[in-house]
Amino acid sequence: MVEKNRNNIKLDIVNLLDEIQNGKYSNIQLNYYFSKNNYTKKEKMFITNVINIVIKNLIYIDYLIGKSVRNVKKRKIKQLLRISVAQLFFMESDNAGVIFEAGEIAKILNAHQAGFVNATLQTILKNKEKFDEEIPKDNRESIVLSYPQWFVNKMRIDYPDDYLEMLKSYKKRSYLSIRFDKNKITREKFEELLKNIKTDVLFSVGEVYYLSNANIFDTEIYKNGDAVIQDASSYLAVRNLGVKDGETVLDACSAPGGKSLAILQLFNPKKLISTDIHEHKVKLLNELKNKYGYSNFEVKLNDATQIENLDTMFDKVLLDMPCSGLGVLRKKPEKIYDLTANDIKSLKKLQKKIFESAYKSLKNGGEIVYSTCTFSKNENTNNIQYFLEKYEDLEIMEVEIPENIDNIRDEFGGIYISYKNEYLDGFYIAKLRKK
Numbered sequence: 001m002v003e004k005n006r007n008n009i010k011l012d013i014v015n016l017l018d019e020i021q022n023g024k025y026s027n028i029q030l031n032y033y034f035s036k037n038n039y040t041k042k043e044k045m046f047i048t049n050v051i052n053i054v055i056k057n058l059i060y061i062d063y064l065i066g067k068s069v070r071n072v073k074k075r076k077i078k079q080l081l082r083i084s085v086a087q088l089f090f091m092e093s094d095n096a097g098v099i100f101e102a103g104e105i106a107k108i109l110n111a112h113q114a115g116f117v118n119a120t121l122q123t124i125l126k127n128k129e130k131f132d133e134e135i136p137k138d139n140r141e142s143i144v145l146s147y148p149q150w151f152v153n154k155m156r157i158d159y160p161d162d163y164l165e166m167l168k169s170y171k172k173r174s175y176l177s178i179r180f181d182k183n184k185i186t187r188e189k190f191e192e193l194l195k196n197i198k199t200d201v202l203f204s205v206g207e208v209y210y211l212s213n214a215n216i217f218d219t220e221i222y223k224n225g226d227a228v229i230q231d232a233s234s235y236l237a238v239r240n241l242g243v244k245d246g247e248t249v250l251d252a253c254s255a256p257g258g259k260s261l262a263i264l265q266l267f268n269p270k271k272l273i274s275t276d277i278h279e280h281k282v283k284l285l286n287e288l289k290n291k292y293g294y295s296n297f298e299v300k301l302n303d304a305t306q307i308e309n310l311d312t313m314f315d316k317v318l319l320d321m322p323c324s325g326l327g328v329l330r331k332k333p334e335k336i337y338d339l340t341a342n343d344i345k346s347l348k349k350l351q352k353k354i355f356e357s358a359y360k361s362l363k364n365g366g367e368i369v370y371s372t373c374t375f376s377k378n379e380n381t382n383n384i385q386y387f388l389e390k391y392e393d394l395e396i397m398e399v400e401i402p403e404n405i406d407n408i409r410d411e412f413g414g415i416y417i418s419y420k421n422e423y424l425d426g427f428y429i430a431k432l433r434k435k
């Protein structure tokens with residue numbers, strides 16, 4: 001009975017991995033499985049762990065599999081091999097047990113494949129050291145660290161001194177962070193609540209707390225939305241917007257609305273217009289609006305390259321750009337395998353068009369906060385340089401970052417939230433003012 005149950009969980013992991021490979025985000029898909037199945041805490045941890053290890057080491061794991069068999073035709077059998085290799089080399093496990101279990105699951109997936117799965121895993125186990133030695137020198141970093149070769153090359157150019165440290169750092173684990181609404185609960189009460197639910201604070205920035213466990217999900221304050229998931233980097237981008245009472249604000253690329261909500265809870269704008277280009281995402285923004293009921297909050301479907309459609313001039317604009325997302329690889333590790341150098345080029349173009357449109361709808365004296373969750377220089381520093389050269393009446397403003405947060409200021413005053421921060425997402429924030 002116990003055995004069967006465990007096989008069922010492994011089968012779920014095979015399916016989960018397959019869905020992630022087909023374009024679903026790992027964190028979203030994991031939550032979906034957790035809400036549908038009655039797993040114990042320990043099982044949830046095991047599933048999360050295996051999925052993360054496979055995704056974060058995918059190129060290396062596939063290299064090992066590729067060294068022992070030329071081609072694995074059945075997709076789910078391939079996922080099963082990946083999961084088993086992850087268990088064999090990245091987790092504490094009984095090797096014979098892992099291989100036996102893989103054979104049993106293979107029988108359920110496809111009876112003819114059980115022998116093949118067993119033999120492949122035995123070969124990998126026996127030859128791992130030899131396979132490691134045979135990794136081609138030119139591809140070593142890409143294979144061992146599991147990043148596409150083009151990306152390693154790009155990182156070597158962008159960050160010659162510490163690209164290896166950066167690459168390693170973005171394979172680390174991520175942490176849960178929660179921002180409480182200071183209008184609804186005081187800091188003292190929030191900290192008391194954390195104590196009561198046996199949750200330690202690992203790090204905090206303003207109202208954002210990094211937590212040792214997810215017990216907060218069962219509390220009233222989380223369920224009613226007075227505490228929400230938000231990373232401190234996102235919170236800092238919003239805080240730097242510095243909205244004054246009565247100002248008109250645009251959050252141009254705003255879905256699912258985490259930063260819009262922070263704007264409404266941190267400041268008191270006359271009006272906040274939040275837009276997004278995708279209808280299904282605007283639906284999420286409308287759900288947010290209905291849940292919280294702010295009367296100064298408007299949601300609109302709009303392309304941010306055509307902000308003039310809104311017929312409004314703004315005091316403050318947040319441009320939280322669509323970007324390559326490299327700074328959030330700890331949370332969405334699968335992203336790197338789909339990304340291409342061309343994607344970065346087209347994102348850069350789109351970011352420029354969005355900025356140019358925002359500039360036209362910005363009042364004199366108005367300010368734009370430009371933010372991305374990526375450390376690619378093309379999408380950040382190079383764009384800011386371009387804007388400053390193109391618009392003579394733009395000036396750079398200081399971005400304020402608490403002292404205990406590791407950051408790198410570029411030559412134009414933009415701030416990279418460094419990979420050295422264990423808790424915060426990698427992020428870029430620049431602030432510009434139209435004179």
Ligand SMILES: C[S@@+](CC[C@H](N)C(=O)[O-])C[C@H]1O[C@@H](n2cnc3c(N)ncnc32)[C@H](O)[C@@H]1O
Nearest residue numbers: 253254255256257258259276277303304320322
């Ligand atoms: C980084 S995400 C924004 C996250 C959001 N600010 C938050 O904190 O919840 C970028 C968003 O830009 C949207 N987007 C992409 N292209 C756009 C465009 N041309 N106009 C408006 N929104 C766009 C995407 O749909 C995505 O929701």
